Amino acid sequence: MNCFVTSPRVWRESGVNVSKSLSDQLQNLGLVDKSKAKKAAHDKRVTKKKKAKSKIPDGPSTHELTAQAMAEAQVKKAEKDRAIEAQRKAKREQAERLAQARDIVKSNGTLAKGDDRKYRFTLDKKIKEFWVSNADFERLAKGLIGVVQMDKRWMLIDPEALIRVRERAPELASFLAAPEVADPDDPYADYQIPDDLDW
Structure with missing residues (x-):
């Protein structure tokens, strides 16, 4: 099956539920297996946490400025x-x-x-x-x-x-x-x- 789909009508005809997440849709199509999807989600969460922890504040807070x-x-x-x-x-x-x-x-x-x-x-x-x-x-x-x-x-x-x-x-x-x-x-x-x- 072709991965590249241009309209939602084609998705419906292929039997893929569009309301699901992208990873679920890719698993249903067989393009990604479940373990790779979990690993990708885990890596994304870890990266997001690291960015949040290491994020240097842009400047002093409003309270400090006041x-x-x-x-x-x-x-x-x-x-x-x-x-x-x-x-x-x-x-x-x-x-x-x-x-x-x-x-x-x-x-x-x-x-x-x-x-x-x-x-x-x-x-x-x-x-x-x-x-x-x-x-x-x-x-x-x-x-x-x-x-x-x-x-x-x-x-x-x-x-x-x-x-x-x-x-x-x-x-x-x-x-x-x-x-x-x-x-x-x-x-x-x-x-x-x-x-x-x-x-």
Whole structure:
């Protein structure tokens, strides 16, 4: 009998029950004996079990992925919280230093006032000026006192206090004239500039 059958009608005519398994059908046709069919079924089961046991998972399970994502999110959140806390701490420290500088200026400084002369100086490539008395002008020019700007007003302050203010709040505008050092080789050292001469 021919093994190759093209239609179910031919199977029915040959007396083979199509609803049976392939191995049963081949046994009924006499193409395979019973022991070979059992051996083939046994080999198939063993191979299937080996594949199931040796099958390496394709990747982490959904539970593992979720746990890993949660751990990464916690790490990122902790880093973000630390950065925010560091910014807050820096702002608090800056505000404290500025408050300390203001206290130093208030306790050691006096408001620059007077209408005798304008004192001019360069600060950040800009010329600043304000009115002072003649005595304060001379002290500023010699570096005996300095100035610091607070609340848009210039305050006169002694050099030691000005140094403390600069240490705590370098962002405050301040100026201290460098005291002039006399040149020992100056040929005009013996000639004094008249007090009434104003540049």
